[in-house]
Amino acid sequence: MQQFVNVTLSGLVEGMVYAAFALALVLIWRSTRIVNFAQGSMAAATAFIALALINAGQSYWVALIAALVSGFVIGAVVERVVIRPVEGGPELNAVIVTLGLFVAIQALIAIIFGSSFQSFPTPFGVRGFEVGGSTIALTPTSVYVIVAVLITMGLLVALFRFTRVGLAMRASAFGQEVARLLGVRVGRMLTLGWALAAVVGSLSGLLIAGGEFVYPAYMDSLIVFGFVAAVLGGLDSPVGAIVGGLLLGLALSYVSGYVPRGSALVNVAALVILMVVLLVRPGGLFASTVARRA
Amino acid sequence: MSESQSQLSTAGAATDEAPVEATSAANAPSTQAAVGRRSFLPTSTLLRHLVVVLVCLVGAVILLEITDPFTNSQLASLSYYAIAAGGLTVLTGLNGQISLGHGALMAVGAYTTALFLESDEPVPLALILLVSVLVATAVGALVGVAAARLHGPYLAGATLALAVGLPGLAIYFHDTLGGEQGMRVRAPQPPDAFKDFIGWVSGNSATGTKWLAYVGAICLIITYFLLANLVRSRIGRTWRAVRDQEVAAELAGINLGAWRVLAFTVSAAAAGLAGGVMALVVRLAAPSGFTLVLSLALLTAIVLGGLGSLLGALLGSALLVFLPPFVTDLGGQFGLDNTEAAQLAPFVYGVVLIVAMIFAPAGFVGTVRLRWLTYRAKQRAAAARASSGG
Numbered sequence: 001m002q003q004f005v006n007v008t009l010s011g012l013v014e015g016m017v018y019a020a021f022a023l024a025l026v027l028i029w030r031s032t033r034i035v036n037f038a039q040g041s042m043a044a045a046t047a048f049i050a051l052a053l054i055n056a057g058q059s060y061w062v063a064l065i066a067a068l069v070s071g072f073v074i075g076a077v078v079e080r081v082v083i084r085p086v087e088g089g090p091e092l093n094a095v096i097v098t099l100g101l102f103v104a105i106q107a108l109i110a111i112i113f114g115s116s117f118q119s120f121p122t123p124f125g126v127r128g129f130e131v132g133g134s135t136i137a138l139t140p141t142s143v144y145v146i147v148a149v150l151i152t153m154g155l156l157v158a159l160f161r162f163t164r165v166g167l168a169m170r171a172s173a174f175g176q177e178v179a180r181l182l183g184v185r186v187g188r189m190l191t192l193g194w195a196l197a198a199v200v201g202s203l204s205g206l207l208i209a210g211g212e213f214v215y216p217a218y219m220d221s222l223i224v225f226g227f228v229a230a231v232l233g234g235l236d237s238p239v240g241a242i243v244g245g246l247l248l249g250l251a252l253s254y255v256s257g258y259v260p261r262g263s264a265l266v267n268v269a270a271l272v273i274l275m276v277v278l279l280v281r282p283g284g285l286f287a288s289t290v291a292r293r294a
Numbered sequence: 295m296s297e298s299q300s301q302l303s304t305a306g307a308a309t310d311e312a313p314v315e316a317t318s319a320a321n322a323p324s325t326q327a328a329v330g331r332r333s334f335l336p337t338s339t340l341l342r343h344l345v346v347v348l349v350c351l352v353g354a355v356i357l358l359e360i361t362d363p364f365t366n367s368q369l370a371s372l373s374y375y376a377i378a379a380g381g382l383t384v385l386t387g388l389n390g391q392i393s394l395g396h397g398a399l400m401a402v403g404a405y406t407t408a409l410f411l412e413s414d415e416p417v418p419l420a421l422i423l424l425v426s427v428l429v430a431t432a433v434g435a436l437v438g439v440a441a442a443r444l445h446g447p448y449l450a451g452a453t454l455a456l457a458v459g460l461p462g463l464a465i466y467f468h469d470t471l472g473g474e475q476g477m478r479v480r481a482p483q484p485p486d487a488f489k490d491f492i493g494w495v496s497g498n499s500a501t502g503t504k505w506l507a508y509v510g511a512i513c514l515i516i517t518y519f520l521l522a523n524l525v526r527s528r529i530g531r532t533w534r535a536v537r538d539q540e541v542a543a544e545l546a547g548i549n550l551g552a553w554r555v556l557a558f559t560v561s562a563a564a565a566g567l568a569g570g571v572m573a574l575v576v577r578l579a580a581p582s583g584f585t586l587v588l589s590l591a592l593l594t595a596i597v598l599g600g601l602g603s604l605l606g607a608l609l610g611s612a613l614l615v616f617l618p619p620f621v622t623d624l625g626g627q628f629g630l631d632n633t634e635a636a637q638l639a640p641f642v643y644g645v646v647l648i649v650a651m652i653f654a655p656a657g658f659v660g661t662v663r664l665r666w667l668t669y670r671a672k673q674r675a676a677a678a679r680a681s682s683g684g
Contacts (some may be wrong), residue, residue, distance in 0.1 A: 095447055098391075100646070104641050104642050104645050106640070278444060
């Protein structure tokens with residue numbers, strides 16, 4: 001029983017991070033119909049910037065802000081410089097460009113910061129709370145992860161629901177031509193969308209790194225998990241991404257918790273889940289569309 | 295004269311309408327162009343390809359005998375990259391399906407070869423490689439069934455999951471597959487006939503490295519011969535139809551899914567052979583050899599060479615082999631240490647992917663061919679004007 005609680009708890013915490021990362025993918029997919037495979041590398045770059053600041057003696061919070069700001073800048077620059085020329089073109093071209101970014105940024109991180117494993121600090125403890133004399137798998141750090149993701153989601157909802165910018169962004173995602181005719185600066189909105197998505201991705205990169213080791217490729221699994229979570233939710237729906245992230249987190253946690261030597265199988269399990277979902281419900285668990293074409 | 299001219303103009307009509315989209319430009323109908331011109335090559339596709347195979351065999355022997363052992367081993371690496379890239383370019387260029395999972399499919403071939411070479415009395419090498427191809431083909435068919443229903447980013451994501459997930463199996467079954475350390479591969483000794491052959495051709499010493507370079511070259515030539523015939527056959531044309539016009543192809547009675555699965559299966563077979571050769575050449579099958587970077591490097595090779603072009607895949611693979619030592623040296627001169635300089639190659643791959651997609655989506659071969667076709671069309675137009683004017 002206690003193991004079940006612990007496995008479930010850690011699954012939910014991991015799931016929150018996957019959800020945030022999936023949300024970043026969904027934000028970009030909704031506005032530009034591109035899956036940003038470079039999201040993981042971009043997030044890793046900001047995590048290394050944060051780590052450099054922490055090693056230089058700055059506090060975790062300063063580093064966090066710096067990472068999020070640099071995420072915003074990277075996202076905006078990437079959209080303006082390399083994504084804009086392939087937007088609206090053949091979908092294969094956009095996929096290949098984001099893959100190129102993925103590999104280039106990862107290599108650049110290794111060149112600048114080195115490719116060794118470095119430990120990433122966390123502002124809170126990693127010892128579990130004690131409930132009734134036994135330690136459970138909920139740590140202050142995991143509470144911080146949950147709260148940080150919830151705050152981010154709340155801010156995004158507020159932005160899209162209650163502000164003019166949010167309305168303009170929704171309009172340009174919904175119908176570019178119409179939005180342009182109504183005076184929305186669609187190009188700027190797309191850049192802003194990429195920048196915001198990069199901030200969310202950067203946050204999830206920092207959260208997953210907290211208390212663990214980082215190296216240039218540490219986000220490789222997360223990009224897969226985020227993609228699987230986003231596809232679970234239909235790739236189009238922010239709520240779906242969050243539910244998908246939590247479901248995936250739980251599923252993977254049960255695999256690594258209950259299958260002997262299951263931790264080696266986590267990536268395989270994600271692959272199996274993705275395949276099953278794509279074969280049985282290609283539009284995701286919550287999709288209303290029957291077929292998905294082009 | 296007049297007859298050949300009319301043939302020329304029909305060939306021109308076909309090529310003028312050559313599609314300019316990224317994937318199509320690289321495989322404009324060169325057969326038609328060859329018919330009209332005076333050509334030394336036979337008109338039958340099979341015969342023409344056989345002639346090319348003979349020329350390539352002689353060329354490969356000459357190349358391998360005049361170069362030093364180090365270059366020989368580099369050429370062996372070139373052969374496995376080129377085999378895999380050839381399969382991938384058929385899949386992506388001709389059928390429009392992207393795959394980031396070819397590194398994983400190569401791992402399937404490599405581990406199969408490694409397992410078979412472990413026994414004390416291994417079966418003949420050709421048989422081992424054939425089994426590797428069959429196993430990878432089976433896995434590829436399985437993935438292909440899933441992949442046939444996906445496109446673009448979905449397919450990329452699914453195959454990405456394959457590339458990240460599959461090496462995990464090697465760690466899970468570490469008793470048979472060696473875990474993180476991987477499996478050492480005992481490279482087979484060159485047969486006596488090979489030693490005699492080398493002694494007769496050049497008198498060089500017939501080392502194990504040289505033998506593997508020859509094995510790679512032979513596998514490469516066979517693969518490209520089979521793929522080139524496939525591309526120019528009814529099957530290749532159907533793949534192109536599936537890529538360019540789904541609806542029209544479906545109306546013409548083509549079962550889209552089945553043809554996509556077939557493309558993926560053929561491509562996986564090539565990847566399996568590439569993996570087998572790679573295991574022999576590297577003498578190791580380990581998860582660290584089949585990272586995502588390998589799959590992305592293959593993608594770089596075919597994008598740079600020109601999607602859908604076998605020649606492009608070969609040129610792109612040459613870049614994968616000869617670029618890393620060059621940029622690593624360059625990095626060393628600029629004061630980077632070894633591990634940092636080793637990362638310059640993937641950095642260049644990424645930049646090349648981005649730049650090629652933005653500025654020359656047709657790739658090297660596609661761009662050159664497009665230029666050439668435009669130039670020819672202009673010349674013909676000028677000639678037509680001159681003759682009608684005079």
